[in-house]
Amino acid sequence: MREIYLDNSATTRTAEPVADAVYDMLVNCYGNPSSLYRKGLEAENRMTWARREIAALIGCEGEEVTFTSGGTEANNLAVFGVMAMGRSRGKKIVTTAYEHSSVGAAVRRLAEQGVETVCVRPDGQGHIDPEEFAAAVDENTALASFMAVNNEVGSVIPVERLTRLLRRKNPRLLVHCDAVQALGKIPVQVKKWDVDLCTVTAHKIYGPKGVGALYVRRGVTLRPRQVGGEQEKRLRPGTEASALAVGFGKAAELLSGQMQEDNRRIEEISLALRHGLWLIDGIQFNSPEDAVPAVMNISVPGIRSETMMHFLEQRGISVSSGSACSKGAKSHVLTAMGLPEGRIDSALRISVGRYNTLEDAEIFCEALSQGMKALARAR
Numbered sequence: 001m002r003e004i005y006l007d008n009s010a011t012t013r014t015a016e017p018v019a020d021a022v023y024d025m026l027v028n029c030y031g032n033p034s035s036l037y038r039k040g041l042e043a044e045n046r047m048t049w050a051r052r053e054i055a056a057l058i059g060c061e062g063e064e065v066t067f068t069s070g071g072t073e074a075n076n077l078a079v080f081g082v083m084a085m086g087r088s089r090g091k092k093i094v095t096t097a098y099e100h101s102s103v104g105a106a107v108r109r110l111a112e113q114g115v116e117t118v119c120v121r122p123d124g125q126g127h128i129d130p131e132e133f134a135a136a137v138d139e140n141t142a143l144a145s146f147m148a149v150n151n152e153v154g155s156v157i158p159v160e161r162l163t164r165l166l167r168r169k170n171p172r173l174l175v176h177c178d179a180v181q182a183l184g185k186i187p188v189q190v191k192k193w194d195v196d197l198c199t200v201t202a203h204k205i206y207g208p209k210g211v212g213a214l215y216v217r218r219g220v221t222l223r224p225r226q227v228g229g230e231q232e233k234r235l236r237p238g239t240e241a242s243a244l245a246v247g248f249g250k251a252a253e254l255l256s257g258q259m260q261e262d263n264r265r266i267e268e269i270s271l272a273l274r275h276g277l278w279l280i281d282g283i284q285f286n287s288p289e290d291a292v293p294a295v296m297n298i299s300v301p302g303i304r305s306e307t308m309m310h311f312l313e314q315r316g317i318s319v320s321s322g323s324a325c326s327k328g329a330k331s332h333v334l335t336a337m338g339l340p341e342g343r344i345d346s347a348l349r350i351s352v353g354r355y356n357t358l359e360d361a362e363i364f365c366e367a368l369s370q371g372m373k374a375l376a377r378a379r
Helices: 017-027 039-057 071-083 101-112 129-134 159-169 242-278 305-313 332-336 341-345 357-379
Strands: 065-068 093-096 116-120 141-147 173-178 196-203 212-216 295-299 348-350
Touching: 017 242, 039 065, 039 196, 039 242, 065 071, 065 348, 071 101, 071 141, 071 173, 071 212, 093 101, 101 116, 101 141, 129 159, 141 159, 159 173, 242 295, 242 357, 305 348, 305 357, 332 341, 341 348
Parallel strands: 093 116, 093 141, 141 173, 173 196
Antiparallel strands: 065 212, 196 212, 295 348
16 A cells, blocks of 8 residues: 655654664764764764754754754744743733644643743734734743744744844844744745744654754853753753764755655645645635645534544545644644634645645545545444
């Protein structure tokens, strides 16, 4: 049975040149990057190269890139790291109601500790109003944190415009952008965006799992979450996962050369998907029309997400009901958007990637249509 993988927002297939680079590090360049002999220096040099490739992709300096174990750790380091610095900047966080759980749960924990939090809700199309977000900021706000591209519906926040508004309201606050889903889908340029902190990860751009990075603007101070080593400027101590870091660098290098072509093909496939779905009676679109083409969220009224996912999986088609981190829990994103419960319970997220084809779109739409008929009869 042919596999049709349409859950690229959860993770992507690792590109073969990336896997080759990781393998080479594991078996040939396996020294500890902190060691002073040749094997260690070779590993350190390759990590420096990877850091520079990631920095070039997001528009910063290599020294401003801190490697982490992934997007979750990077988001935690940004949120907790800012707020642990004390009251000098303030004791309030402004974020959105549909952030990834690695930000949302961190903010909730801080709220339990007495930090004032404001969660700005999206509209029914998944858009955050920059003016409303900025209005929630005051002189006591230490951190503003938001995602550039929503991981479930694909809506885009105009980061540069929002940051400009935030700087006017409070020039002292720090701005953190979660660009995990944005990287590879839209240009991520941290200097142009004027953000202080930015999270990215490898496995969303055809790199290995288990490695991410946090951009920390030069001069910004965070309190580390771990202690006990000098690595990563003491922000993330511990022996570096050098093979994974180099894999991230290779994925960034590849993406720099083919992002335009990737996105052209993904848009073509997305248009074919949207056209095919429009022809199926009863399908409802939860993603806005201006969402990134790679992410499409729909509802199949009357059929629970898990039921339809199982039907599709039996035919070799992989989609999801939302964020992989939620483990099947009701979507907090669609809930924050105010969608009816039945629509939330029947939602599917289709996310297209580099290795998908137009035929995948055609097969998916046909299988979905068959599933709607078969499952309706079974009720």
